[in-house]
Amino acid sequence: MLNTNLTRDPRRARLISLLGQYGVLAAFILLIIFGALRYTGFMSEYNFxxxxxxxxxxGLISLGMCFVIITGGIDLSVGSVVAMSSVVAALLSPYGVIVAVLGAVAAGALVGMINGLIITRLNIQPFIVTLATLLGARGMALLLARNQGGVGIDLNNTALTWLGQGDLLRLPVPGVILLIAFIVGGIALRYSPFGRHALAVGGGEDASKLMGLNVNRVLMGVYVLSGALAGLAGMILAAQLGAGQPTEGLGWELSAIAAVVVGGTLLTGGTGSVWSTLVGALLLGLIFNILNFENGKGIISLSPYWQSVIRGGFLLVVVVIQSRTGRSGKA
Known part of the structure; x- marks a missing residue:
């Protein structure tokens, strides 16, 4: 009986490991096959x-969130930072594309730096700090747009609009930006000292300090990175809609957290994958894309409000699975 258990446990552990590594990718591929077989136009260039x-x-805010969660932290401010940065990009658009892009990214990075400073210097929990900056960044977005009555600020630069609405080599420009960001992020996490140190800090701050790592510098870096990527997402938002939108980004931080967790990154930190995060973000988007096609068939009719319900339920299921697989792994 003992020998049987010993032979089964390694197999079970290996199965759990494979599910953790490739389960989200398998689900993504299966959904694509399902959509291609069921819906006309699903595989069209327009839908893609x-x-x-x-x-x-x-995807961009999920990439930043991935690095934050790897260190064992959380960043609830990214949705508001997206909105604020979109307004900054719109306000700076008359001064040229470079100024608008750099201004939006810098605005996001500034919020990230504030998060990092308060977390590291005052030793306050990331949840509390980023909740406060969530409110602050949202208020700042509305304040910057006050001359427009709190509504969108139109862009005055067609070149900037191209970054959100244009194509490059028959690919949407935001998709190209996303791919470049994830390539750089994947290389940084796997091969750079910054990535290795982030993983080490997530594995244990005290142990990292004993190893001689500058934990505060690493934490500062991941929050600045998260803010900068949210700022870049805000620029794309303004470019897509043709205006800075101070009221957009509500709940986007939860979408980013869901994408990271679905991608297999543990909320406790210490482990994670950039590419699995990308697949997780695309998987969530694909679910809603399929729901839109299903609504078009007229068989079911789900309002946009159901997206939040589905996203929350999906996240809860993944967290429960992670918890159970984690216990199995320890056993």
């Missing part, structure tokens, strides 16, 4: 371009 153009913003 629209899907990638819209979900690029969620």
């Amino acid at each position: 371009s629209t899907f990638l153009r819209y979900n690029a913003m969620f």
Whole structure:
């Protein structure tokens, strides 16, 4: 009986490991096959371009969130930072594309730096700090747009609009930006000292300090990175809609957290994958894309409000699975 248990446990552990590594990718591929077989136009160039153009913003903030969660932290401010940065990009658009892009990214990075400073210097929990900056960044977005009555600020630069609505080599420009960001992020996490140190800090701050790592510098870096990527997403948002939108980005931080967790990154930190996060973000977007096609068939009719319900339920299921697989792994 003992020998039987010993032979079964390694197999079970290996199965759990494979599910954790490739389960989200398998689900993504299966959904694509399902959509291609069921819906006319699902595999069209228009649907592909629209899907990638819209979900690029969620992918960017998910990339930043991935690095934050790897260190064992959380960043609830990214949705508000997206809105604020979109307004900054719109306000700076008359001064040229470079100024608008750099201004939006710098605005996001500034919020990230504030998060990092308060977390590291005052030793306050990331949840509390980023909740406060969520409110602050949202208020700042509305304040910057006050001359427009709190509504969108139109862009005055067609070149900037191209970054959100244009194509490059028949690919949507936001999708190209997303791919470049994830390539750089994947290389940084796997091969750079910054990535290795982030993983080490997530594995244990005290142990990292004993190893001689500058934990505060690493934490500062991941929050600045998260803010900067949210700022870049805000620029794309303004470019896509042709205006800075101070009221957009509500709940986007939850979408980013869901994408990271679905991609297999543990909320406790210490482990994670950039590419699995990308697949997780695209998987969530694909679910809603399929729901839109299903609504078009007239068999079911789900309002947009159901997206939040489905996203929350999906996240809860994944967290429960992670918890159970984690216990099995320890056993």
